[in-house]
Amino acid sequence: MAQRQDPVFAKSVAAQVDYSDYVSTNAASQGNLNQATDAPDEYQLNPLDDLENVNDFDTWLDDVYRVLRQKGLWRFIDSSIPRPPRDSPLADRWVKISRDVQIWMYQSVAKDINRMVTSRNFRIEFADEYIENLKNVLNVTGYNAMNKDCVTWWSLRRSQYTSAVDYVNSFRDTVTKISKRVEINPILLRQVLLHEIRDDNPTMVASKHSSFDEKYAKATDFNI
DSSP, X not given: OOOOOOTTGGGSSGGGSOOTTOOOHHHHHHOOOOTTTTOOSOOXXXXXXXXXXXXXXXXXXXXXXXXXHHHTOGGGGOTTSOOOOTTSTTHHHHHHHHHHHHHHHHTTBOXXXXXXXXXXXXXXXSHHHHHHHHHIIIIIIOHHHHXXXXXXXXXXXXXXXXXXXXXXXHHHXXXXXXXXXXXXXXXXXXXXXXXXXXTTOHHHHHHHHHHHHHHOOSGGGTOO
16 A cells, blocks of 8 residues: 655655654654554544445555545554554544544445455454455455356346347456356356347357257256
C-alpha cells in the first residue's frame, strides 16, 4: 500500500527530507511506536465508494489507505504495528478509533462479501482484524470471486444479446475466466450452449445432438 515518490519530485530540494514515516517528536520521545501513535483527537471519515466487485479489492484498499493516511489513522489497519498495551494511556483512544475505522470500512463493503468474512467466525471487532480477514477471504481463498464467476456464467442467456455470435463470444469469455478457478464438465457447457442457441440454428443444433447421441452410447460416458 505504500506509495513511491514521483521520480521528478524525488530530485527536488524538498524531497531531500523524507516525512513519509514521520512520527511526532513528542511521540518519539515516549518510544514504543504503536497503532495509536499520533492518532488525532478528532476526525471525520466520509463514506467510501462501495466494494461490490471482488476484482476491485486492490483499488478499494488503496482508497482506504489513502484516506486513513490523510487522517493520521493508517496505522490502525496495519497488523505489523503493535496495539498499545491494555494499561496504556492510549488504550481507550485506540479502542474507540479502531472500532470507528472498522465500522467505516465494513459499511462500504457489499453484504455478500461481508457474509464471507463473518462466516469464518473469526473476530473482526477492530480495524486490523477486519482488514486481515477481508484480505484472506478475497486474496487467499478466492472462493467469493469463483462464486460470482459461476453465477455470472449460469445467468447468461441468449435473449440478453442481439445476436448468437455475441452470446457465444460472451459465453466463451466467461468460461475461460471461470476455468482459471474451477473445472466445469465440458459436456455440461456444451449442452447449455446448444440449448441457448437452438432457435438461431436449429439444424446445426439438431445435428450436434445427433452426433453426441452416437458418441455417448451409455449413461456412464457422461460422467457429470
